[in-house]
Amino acid sequence: MRDIAVFSGSAHPDLAAEICAHLDVPLSASRTSRFANDCLEVQLQESCRERDVFLIQPLVPPVQEHLVELLLMIDAARGASAGRITVVLPHYAYARSDKKDEPRISIAARLVADLLVTAGADRVLAMTLHSPQVHGFFSVPVDHLHALRELADHFGGQELSNTVVVSPDLGNAKAAAAFARRLGTPVAAGAKQRFSDDRVEISTVIGEVADRDVIVLDDEIAKGSTVLELIAHLRKLRVRSIRVACTHGLFSAGALDRLAAQDDVLEIVCTNTVPIPPAKQDPKLRVLSVAPALADAMDRIRRGKSVSTLFG
Numbered sequence: 001m002r003d004i005a006v007f008s009g010s011a012h013p014d015l016a017a018e019i020c021a022h023l024d025v026p027l028s029a030s031r032t033s034r035f036a037n038d039c040l041e042v043q044l045q046e047s048c049r050e051r052d053v054f055l056i057q058p059l060v061p062p063v064q065e066h067l068v069e070l071l072l073m074i075d076a077a078r079g080a081s082a083g084r085i086t087v088v089l090p091h092y093a094y095a096r097s098d099k100k101d102e103p104r105i106s107i108a109a110r111l112v113a114d115l116l117v118t119a120g121a122d123r124v125l126a127m128t129l130h131s132p133q134v135h136g137f138f139s140v141p142v143d144h145l146h147a148l149r150e151l152a153d154h155f156g157g158q159e160l161s162n163t164v165v166v167s168p169d170l171g172n173a174k175a176a177a178a179f180a181r182r183l184g185t186p187v188a189a190g191a192k193q194r195f196s197d198d199r200v201e202i203s204t205v206i207g208e209v210a211d212r213d214v215i216v217l218d219d220e221i222a223k224g225s226t227v228l229e230l231i232a233h234l235r236k237l238r239v240r241s242i243r244v245a246c247t248h249g250l251f252s253a254g255a256l257d258r259l260a261a262q263d264d265v266l267e268i269v270c271t272n273t274v275p276i277p278p279a280k281q282d283p284k285l286r287v288l289s290v291a292p293a294l295a296d297a298m299d300r301i302r303r304g305k306s307v308s309t310l311f312g
Helices: 013-023 063-079 108-119 132-137 148-156 170-183 225-236 255-260 291-303
Strands: 004-008 030-034 040-044 052-056 084-089 123-127 142-145 163-167 187-196 199-206 213-221 241-249 265-271 285-288
Touching: 004 013, 013 052, 013 291, 030 063, 040 063, 052 063, 052 291, 063 084, 063 108, 084 291, 108 132, 123 291, 142 291, 148 170, 148 241, 148 265, 148 285, 163 170, 170 187, 170 213, 187 225, 199 225, 213 225, 225 241, 225 255, 255 265
Parallel strands: 004 052, 052 084, 084 123, 123 142, 163 187, 163 213, 213 241, 241 265, 265 285
Antiparallel strands: 030 040, 187 199
């Protein structure tokens, strides 16, 4: 078993430090600097030679900046004779660009996967990819984790006898059904049509939700357009209360404020796959940590053990 070295990019150093604390290993030092012509340079400031190197970097705004930084980190580790390079992607932003739904549209999820592999990544550890097919875009092994266990543990201590889990769309219905099984509740789903990045319409909700306590589950919340549209529809169906849960709480363009302003939304739950600045915090927001799950998966990878047993 090779010695381990864990480095963090600038996107989410707090998560990297928490992961290292669970692994009981130090977070190795690195330096990212900028030349006068605005180009980035990365230096890994500890030895990588023949070590099992993990590079932790969620692709969060500014996404392009953090992507290039990650590519440079991979290249630096490869040039430093790393024994194996594992990219830890708590959030893969380009996973949303996973299909050609209009003429002459780029499929960025596949392109960025190719860039990571070309730079030198030997394997990838990801958390809640937007769609399952993105897993197949990588030509190296991918361990794909989800945060359903952490979210279910949070809600599991509540009274759920009159609760139903609702997916905003049919694409997320499989994950919502798995989440509902963990909680022992029924599941429902919205029938969604997307017209633009921030304009969606939900025509109906499939499943019984009237006079129920609802947990809305999505993989990520960015502008919150889909969830807000679903909440408006659930309100017409006379649900009793609403809680919102997701893995990736991006909360861009004031989304958290808009969600928290809904009187019938009692709680907003997300994980720390992306950093949430103090300025975005709200009394209704609860942030759960996925550091233990990522640390456990990283430890299993370095020891050559199964990662899938984490979901047993």
